[in-house]
Ligand SMILES: [Ca+2]
């Protein structure tokens with residue numbers, strides 16, 4: 358196996374990026390051009406954007422995308438006074454998104470070598486690499502496929518780093534006419550634009566949902582459904598709010614019933630604290646999520662990989678990312694709706710924690726009573742050795758694809774772990790549920806997903822699965838926090854929500 362260590366940008370660098378960008382005030386002379394900056398301009402909720410668009414033009418801004426459905430304009434401007442000059446009738450709020458990109462928590466990929474792929478014979482009645490797909494057995498995918506393996510009427514939007522359309526396990530599975538890049542908040546439907554560049558993350562997610570049953574590689578949970586690439590991760594590995602807004606609206610307006618969101622925007626940590634200036638940005642994202650739900654989309658989101666109690670952010674003094682020794686974490690106060698972790702904590706979104714092959718919460722998975730809705734396999738490379746060693750086969754095997762240095766797509770299969778991997782298991786089960794029971798509303802579907810899940814009990818006492826793995830020294834590298842955690846709740850609890858999603862239970 359080949360170890361592809363991918364550089365993960367620590368959250369600290371995101372904060373650093375934002376530092377120079379606060380000064381959008383009126384100090385510079387109006388005539389001097391500033392950096393080309395992206396703004397979200399919000400018209401009043403439910404209002405039209407024409408007045409706002411006129412104000413944008415007068416303030417020397419260019420509308421690059423107009424999301425009239427939610428009253429949001431994506432604007433670029435080099436006018437350093439744009440934010441103050443655009444304010445007025447028809448504009449509820451405005452904010453620059455500069456510095457508000459969140460790094461994709463990508464983790465590393467352990468690639469399966471070409472020789473291992475060639476030698477994988479598995480069970481001749483199944484896919485050649487099925488023998489390594491412990492996750493599929495755990496949620497009873499073979500039993501489900503005997504009844505229903507998915508309907509091509511179901512299209513799942515994969516809001517991620519793109520999907521390789523040349524991958525032999527995915528080429529037949531992609532709704533190309535519904536795939537798009539949303540980088541910059543502007544749609545681009547060319548195939549190259551929504552294929553991956555330097556990240557294999559989106560292709561891995563897509564394979565878990567819908568890799569083909571074709572005698573090659575692996576199976577997905579719902580190989581009969583279609584996935585659409587909705588690329589929201591830029592080439593630097595960041596998700597910007599304008600891309601997320603674009604992605605939710607694209608999925609909603611192109612007939613998708615489900616989206617998978619294996620990324621985690623934490624405005625509370627990075628952006629909301631003492632910074633009212635940035636709240637409009639998060640309000641725009643929340644408008645987009647609400648709109649998609651009103652159009653019949655169920656959004657599934659990963660809980661995050663910080664081993665963090667999402668239910669106690671306002672009282673817990675730990676920050677999700679490790680702080681340098683001696684630096685005091687700032688208490689989390691002033692929790693308000695603008696500071697929800699997005700999309701995981703937005704109302705109506707299905708939030709998914711992760712378990713490893715033992716069924717216990719993965720050491721990295723965030724949790725929280727009332728926040729986690731269901732759990733699913735995300736892998737746990739450290740559980741069996743209590744942290745002493747990493748076992749890649751205890752993580753999730755799926756499809757991978759990204760460009761090499763020469764710009765050629767390299768397709769293959771590989772192991773990854775994270776709530777990025779558990780989320781698509783829940784999405785795949787939801788896609789099977791919709792295939793077997795078409796016509797459910799997002800609310801009915803999420804209730805069904807929870808009702809059909811297999812309840813998992815809390816571990817007793819303090820949970821510390823990797824005591825032999827020292828906490829990484831800052832600057833934090835993925836995973837950010839390891840160490841003890843505590844599960845609260847009964848049949849429905851903070852680690853597992855309503856329980857493990859089950860593919861057979863939703864189709865039988
Ligand atoms: Ca296959």
Ligand SMILES: [Ca+2]
Nearest residue numbers: 706707708730
């Ligand atoms: Ca939820």
